[in-house]
Amino acid sequence: MTQTSSIERQIQQRLQQADVNGAIALADQHLAGATDAEKPPLLYLKAVAQRIAGALTDAHATLDDLLTRLPEHARGHQEKGYLFKAQGQCKAAAWHFYRACQSNPALLSSWRELKTLYQAQDNDTALMMATEQVNYLGQLPPPLLGALDLMFEGQLSQADQVCRRYLQQHKHDPQGLIILAQIAVRRKALLEAEFILDSCVALDPENQQARSDLAGVLAKLGRFAEALEHIEQLLVAQPDNPHYLTARATAWVGVGRIEDAILAYQQLIAAAPERAGLKVLLGHAYKALGRTADAIKAYQQAIACEPTFGDAYWSLANMKTYRFDDQQLAQMAHTASGELSLEDSIPLQFAMGKGWEDKREYDRAFSCYAKGNRLKRQNSGFAIQAIEQQVERTIAACDKQLFERHKGAGTDAPDPIFVVGLPRAGSTLLEQILSSHSQVDGTMELHHVLAQASRLGQKAPGYPENLREIQTDLFARFGQQYLEQTRAYRQQAPLFVDKMPNNFLHVGLIHLMLPNATIIDARRDPMACCFSGFKQLFGEGQEFTYDLDDIARYYKAYQRLMQHWDEVLPGKVLRVQHEEVIDDLEGQVRRLLAHCKLPFESGCLTFYETQRAIKTPSAEQVRQPIYRSGMQQWRNFASHLEPLLVHFNGAGADA
Numbered sequence: 001m002t003q004t005s006s007i008e009r010q011i012q013q014r015l016q017q018a019d020v021n022g023a024i025a026l027a028d029q030h031l032a033g034a035t036d037a038e039k040p041p042l043l044y045l046k047a048v049a050q051r052i053a054g055a056l057t058d059a060h061a062t063l064d065d066l067l068t069r070l071p072e073h074a075r076g077h078q079e080k081g082y083l084f085k086a087q088g089q090c091k092a093a094a095w096h097f098y099r100a101c102q103s104n105p106a107l108l109s110s111w112r113e114l115k116t117l118y119q120a121q122d123n124d125t126a127l128m129m130a131t132e133q134v135n136y137l138g139q140l141p142p143p144l145l146g147a148l149d150l151m152f153e154g155q156l157s158q159a160d161q162v163c164r165r166y167l168q169q170h171k172h173d174p175q176g177l178i179i180l181a182q183i184a185v186r187r188k189a190l191l192e193a194e195f196i197l198d199s200c201v202a203l204d205p206e207n208q209q210a211r212s213d214l215a216g217v218l219a220k221l222g223r224f225a226e227a228l229e230h231i232e233q234l235l236v237a238q239p240d241n242p243h244y245l246t247a248r249a250t251a252w253v254g255v256g257r258i259e260d261a262i263l264a265y266q267q268l269i270a271a272a273p274e275r276a277g278l279k280v281l282l283g284h285a286y287k288a289l290g291r292t293a294d295a296i297k298a299y300q301q302a303i304a305c306e307p308t309f310g311d312a313y314w315s316l317a318n319m320k321t322y323r324f325d326d327q328q329l330a331q332m333a334h335t336a337s338g339e340l341s342l343e344d345s346i347p348l349q350f351a352m353g354k355g356w357e358d359k360r361e362y363d364r365a366f367s368c369y370a371k372g373n374r375l376k377r378q379n380s381g382f383a384i385q386a387i388e389q390q391v392e393r394t395i396a397a398c399d400k401q402l403f404e405r406h407k408g409a410g411t412d413a414p415d416p417i418f419v420v421g422l423p424r425a426g427s428t429l430l431e432q433i434l435s436s437h438s439q440v441d442g443t444m445e446l447h448h449v450l451a452q453a454s455r456l457g458q459k460a461p462g463y464p465e466n467l468r469e470i471q472t473d474l475f476a477r478f479g480q481q482y483l484e485q486t487r488a489y490r491q492q493a494p495l496f497v498d499k500m501p502n503n504f505l506h507v508g509l510i511h512l513m514l515p516n517a518t519i520i521d522a523r524r525d526p527m528a529c530c531f532s533g534f535k536q537l538f539g540e541g542q543e544f545t546y547d548l549d550d551i552a553r554y555y556k557a558y559q560r561l562m563q564h565w566d567e568v569l570p571g572k573v574l575r576v577q578h579e580e581v582i583d584d585l586e587g588q589v590r591r592l593l594a595h596c597k598l599p600f601e602s603g604c605l606t607f608y609e610t611q612r613a614i615k616t617p618s619a620e621q622v623r624q625p626i627y628r629s630g631m632q633q634w635r636n637f638a639s640h641l642e643p644l645l646v647h648f649n650g651a652g653a654d655a
Helices: 003-016 020-031 039-053 056-069 074-086 090-103 108-121 124-138 142-152 156-169 174-186 190-203 208-220 224-237 242-255 258-271 276-289 292-305 310-317 326-336 342-358 362-377 384-397 400-405 427-435 448-457 472-489 501-513 526-534 548-568 578-583 585-595 633-640 642-648
Strands: 416-421 440-442 495-498 518-523 573-577
Touching: 003 020, 003 039, 020 039, 039 056, 039 074, 056 074, 074 090, 074 108, 090 108, 108 124, 142 156, 142 174, 156 174, 174 190, 174 208, 190 208, 190 448, 208 224, 208 242, 224 242, 224 472, 242 258, 242 276, 258 276, 276 292, 276 310, 292 310, 310 342, 326 342, 342 362, 362 633, 384 501, 384 548, 400 501, 400 548, 416 427, 416 472, 416 501, 427 440, 427 495, 427 518, 427 578, 427 585, 448 472, 448 501, 472 495, 472 501, 501 518, 501 548, 518 585, 526 548, 526 633, 526 642, 548 573, 548 642, 573 578, 573 585, 578 585, 633 642
Parallel strands: 416 495, 416 518, 440 495, 518 573
Antiparallel strands: none
């Protein structure tokens, strides 16, 4: 029990004893010496006491202070709702109760208030949503409702403990298993979530929520073909369910059936034109096919439908070739100055950063990038030390003796070409060049090696240390599983590209599973690469990019590990420097193809003419000829990049 939590208990006790003035005085006493991190819970309790005391104006001021510090504080918004309700301002009350439920969907009290308010407003659609949530949360056993509350408040360890204690007494309870899996997803333990949900579906095959959540986890793992199998089963029971139809369309994009997905999205939008999110998904599908004008139109329609929809603005900015005009930037700035959820504020800040950078307003651009990154990072829980320790453990475990001991392990297939490195290092360009060859299929950032590493990590003594203890013949099984699981993403070519950048951590495992696979290291100037990552909002993962010091340390850890692979597996990895590709395209293409044991084809030089689906942020850029404009963009922001300059001295690539 920390000192702060002890103080909170004392304030709560005074509230329970109806000593509201004493509660306010105690909160004020400790607020005077509290750190910024300690103030939010004290401000919240003070506001509760002020409301009970009838000091509504003071309570509003206290909550304004709290919500300025933490705009997504769920109970802070709930308190605001109570205040406005007490003052007869029902519309404002409903808005804050809704914000509370957005931040923490387990707040049953806020849902009940919304249900009452929506009934009075004759808002049937919103009333149905609130009623469903009240019914769902109301039927949950108190421990599971408590676990959900803790999960949405970010207290994942406590949520996990509460849920597991409940399941010890109620084994195989489907709702308990589903919530435990949801907590695992929040902890980024996706394989654990898959196992829990798979078990739940096996025990209760008709449980729609468990199967739907399982499909969602498989999609997060990039295993869209498996996700589709579950979605199709869900649609047998509910063929018109819009959630399942949307999930199927998204999975179709994942397996390359993009034309089918576009048709499905269009049909869903026709049935529910108010769903801005569908229009963004449609835009993503168009973008993957290179239908730029259609993608832009879809994103703009999403903004017209929902003017505060941050993801729609970022989707436009993420086209890279799109430019916001002055009127759009003014609209975005006005939107950003209003009340926004964190979910909308973050992508809007990144989009404005891109807009101002295109206008050469570099200080304004960096201010937006910095704010977006700060908001994104504050709840990520990322610790760069964990990556640095993982690299050191990998270097210690994957020595020359390991590969000598398992010489001849793995499956002989030469099919995969792995492109590894850091995001924004030019890997999409290399994939596009390779995929322009008649003998190579482009796929996507496949998660299968990461999943294998994660599975091994669940076995003592942990990964990568247990690579020393695995029987040699098992590596061939791992390799064969990888080939089977990735087959759904391939066409007919004998070779295919897997461009998951994070696979640089697992080059040793790849070599043991697939000794004849090709590995390419996409390397870019550290200043250019790190800053490009910093101004990119990634859909999933890559949490290291949201802080300049973190990304610099990550880059250096990556360099250190790639040097180790060169030492223990000499000649295995071909390093391709992005700047050298730009300076000497043909020479580097010939070098790249030779390493892949492929004959030269001139189509690889006109890679921008190759028609295929591309799902990464560089999709529009690699559909154009080579250009040099991005090589030195970081210099426009040099005055803000001290954390990078300290690590790299503003130097070029250290290959």
